[in-house]
Amino acid sequence: MDFNTSLSFTVADRFLRYVRIDTQSDAASPTTPSTEKQKNLGQLLVSELLEIGVADAHLDEFGYVYATIPANSDKRGVPVICFCSHMDTAPDCSGKDVKPLVHKNYTGADIILPDDNTQVIRMQDHPDLKNQIGNDIITASGNTLLGADNKAGVAEIMDACYQLISHPEIKHGTIKILFTPDEEIGRGVDKADIAKIGAFACYTMDGESAGNMENETFSADGAKLTINGVSAHPGFARGKMESAIKIAGHIIAALPDNLSPEHTSDMQGFVHPVDINGHVETATIDFIIRDFEDEKLTEHANVIRQVADDVLKQYPNSTYTLETHEQYRNMKHVLAQNPQIVDYGMEAIRRAGLDAKLCSIRGGTDGSRLSFMGLPAPNIFAGEHAFHSKQEWVSVQDMQKAVETILHLCMVWEEEA
Numbered sequence: 001m002d003f004n005t006s007l008s009f010t011v012a013d014r015f016l017r018y019v020r021i022d023t024q025s026d027a028a029s030p031t032t033p034s035t036e037k038q039k040n041l042g043q044l045l046v047s048e049l050l051e052i053g054v055a056d057a058h059l060d061e062f063g064y065v066y067a068t069i070p071a072n073s074d075k076r077g078v079p080v081i082c083f084c085s086h087m088d089t090a091p092d093c094s095g096k097d098v099k100p101l102v103h104k105n106y107t108g109a110d111i112i113l114p115d116d117n118t119q120v121i122r123m124q125d126h127p128d129l130k131n132q133i134g135n136d137i138i139t140a141s142g143n144t145l146l147g148a149d150n151k152a153g154v155a156e157i158m159d160a161c162y163q164l165i166s167h168p169e170i171k172h173g174t175i176k177i178l179f180t181p182d183e184e185i186g187r188g189v190d191k192a193d194i195a196k197i198g199a200f201a202c203y204t205m206d207g208e209s210a211g212n213m214e215n216e217t218f219s220a221d222g223a224k225l226t227i228n229g230v231s232a233h234p235g236f237a238r239g240k241m242e243s244a245i246k247i248a249g250h251i252i253a254a255l256p257d258n259l260s261p262e263h264t265s266d267m268q269g270f271v272h273p274v275d276i277n278g279h280v281e282t283a284t285i286d287f288i289i290r291d292f293e294d295e296k297l298t299e300h301a302n303v304i305r306q307v308a309d310d311v312l313k314q315y316p317n318s319t320y321t322l323e324t325h326e327q328y329r330n331m332k333h334v335l336a337q338n339p340q341i342v343d344y345g346m347e348a349i350r351r352a353g354l355d356a357k358l359c360s361i362r363g364g365t366d367g368s369r370l371s372f373m374g375l376p377a378p379n380i381f382a383g384e385h386a387f388h389s390k391q392e393w394v395s396v397q398d399m400q401k402a403v404e405t406i407l408h409l410c411m412v413w414e415e416e417a
Helices: 009-017 040-050 129-131 148-166 244-252 294-312 339-349 367-373 396-416
Strands: 065-069 081-086 101-103 137-139 175-180 201-207 212-218 219-228 270-278 280-289 320-329 359-360 379-380 393-395
Touching: 009 040, 009 137, 009 148, 009 396, 040 065, 040 148, 040 175, 065 148, 065 201, 081 148, 081 367, 081 396, 148 175, 148 201, 148 393, 148 396, 201 212, 201 367, 201 396, 212 339, 219 244, 219 294, 244 280, 244 294, 270 294, 280 294, 294 320, 320 367, 339 379, 339 396, 379 396, 393 396
Parallel strands: 081 175, 081 201, 201 379, 212 359
Antiparallel strands: 065 175, 101 137, 137 393, 212 379, 219 280, 219 320, 270 280
């Protein structure tokens, strides 16, 4: 079925609506969702789903959107599958008053963003632009991020819902929809109701280049190093004071470069200090520890311990403690138990006319957590690029290919049942 000629896509119009709604999450907030404004997008999505005939669409108290498209297949036993994207945008860059711009028929020239002409999107910095000649590129205006991460995925799933309702000739089993808050602050599925979803498999639409599918993520731990120094009046501190602040600085400076994010790539893990607080007597350093192999997380934590031990030899009256906690694990461990979940995804990408490429992601997705909550969830491309920055962009044609991929995926599961 050639969807490119038979469908009237709505994904671009939806995307342009959604990015104008500020949904930035806030890690400092203890609530779920972390910001009430995320519900503004959730309410719009529910109203649009109801309008196209998805009767059970609803927004719960925690800001999650749930919906069901009933099966239209005569086959029994077609597994229930789910599609998921997150509604929030990253705290790294403003998401308020986003002004999306459509640059039609991209020629390969630099794209200068009008509200800040120091923001220039160049092909040399964004290699996937070489695949976008003739396509329509959407950016923000220069003062904000765009929000393609992950409103491109939201718009793609919403358009796919519209197409499934409008085209009953597309045979499928029961399809579940999940839109989450707070993914960008690591809490995207904290309150997700897996029993309500009731699916065998899930696909997050939150990836980058068209054709890519991710079946492997980092495993992740957090760590907190607490340094207990010795305080003294600074006027009488000679031979007495051991400043926890200075100790913390020495520890950070002594971390090996070959374990830092800025010096690693591909399948290499890292140790990354992300926050430091304190005073002379006590200081804390928060780390994130990442690797594709679980056992290496312990090795990386031991590097922090060794560095702290070495530094504190200069401070005989000071001590430290290091506490680690699990954040998420590599979803490949779960997906390997049901290989058809990934295989069907790759087949759907190929049917959309793309070169399917299986990738690892140097990060995590909602799918990382969902997989270990009993809902295996690889990640499919959404066309997002330059995440969390003012140079974020997406192409209309890539989003349309993502919609096609969703529709083909629904059909593959029905065919293989």
